[in-house]
């Protein structure tokens with residue numbers, strides 16, 4: 259099997275790439291990156307190219323059996339234009355480059371964030387785009403739409419929030435829940451003299467927090483690749499557990515853990531989410547205001563199709579991830 263992989267140098271992609279290299283079914287991998295020029299495996303051919311450049315449309319010289327498209331911008335602190343360039347233009351150029359060849363299969367790393375603002379996220383084409391002010395979500399949803407209107411057979415994996423490795427918690431990207439955790443750790447140790455301290459959180463205690471270990475997310479792409487291609491041309495997968503924890507359960511686990519080394523923070527939920535307040539909080543805490551929106555978004559996340567293909571055991575639940583998460587958070 260010959261695979262085109264984008265994003266293979268990233269947090270998720272590194273794990274996908276090493277899993278692909280280890281599979282006998284995969285004989286050749288063309289790995290697109292703007293950076294490195296070589297890879298130690300003889301199976302891997304590095305294609306040094308920028309997906310956002312129009313020149314990318316001429317970069318592919320042969321057909322592939324499947325594409326795993328992970329490249330994109332996942333950084334809540336970046337403006338809309340940067341998200342658009344990376345997530346939408348990058349996908350558009352990839353699809354243009356593939357036009358020279360017969361339609362293939364594309365497995366795409368999307369996100370549960372495409373549902374922000376909705377009451378539920380079904381495993382199907384979105385009825386509405388997320389509001390434009392949620393730049394990351396909006397542009398990932400646009401990328402989904404581009405794939406849906408392409409002639410390719412597409413697996414759209416709407417991943418939950420990626421955290422460190424399920425076994426040792428190793429994390430190289432300390433954003434999202436880790437930025438909350440780091441802030442709490444700082445407060446807890448700085449104010450260790452106080453035994454209990456109210457900790458204001460502009461969040462919803464019932465917001466779902468679909469945490470997914472990065473190594474297990476990577477394995478989904480490998481299993482998806484090897485799974486029989488179904489008759490349905492476009493497939494959406496809600497890639498998270500059914501027993502997704504509530505924001506408050508996660509906060510309680512963090513504050514309990516931190517209480518052993520500092521003071522016990524007592525989460526105090528506030529409804530104040532005016533943009534001015536969030537922008538001010540962003541300056542002080544360096545947590546992007548957009549992160550707070552996700553901690554406040556209460557929705558039903560569907561995953562029945564995902565479970566039918568991958569099974570609940572494909573992803574470890576919070577009780578199994580707790581220690582790894584805290585270890586990763588402490589060393590981040």
Ligand SMILES: NC(=O)c1ccc[n+]([C@@H]2O[C@H](COP(=O)([O-])OP(=O)(O)OC[C@H]3O[C@@H](n4cnc5c(N)ncnc54)[C@H](OP(=O)(O)O)[C@@H]3O)[C@@H](O)[C@H]2O)c1
Pocket residue numbers: 264265266267268269270271290291292293294307308309310311327328329330331332344348367368369370398417418419420421431
């Ligand atoms: N992290 C999460 O929690 C999460 C959750 C849900 C979905 N996702 C999705 O999963 C994917 C991977 O996320 P990640 O956290 O692994 O991201 P990451 O660590 O920031 O990696 C981004 C990858 O995209 C590549 N890339 C970016 N712009 C490119 C360009 N113009 N041309 C070619 N390659 C480009 C980078 O390659 P080079 O720098 O080597 O060029 C890098 O390999 C993204 O699509 C993201 O939206 C992530």
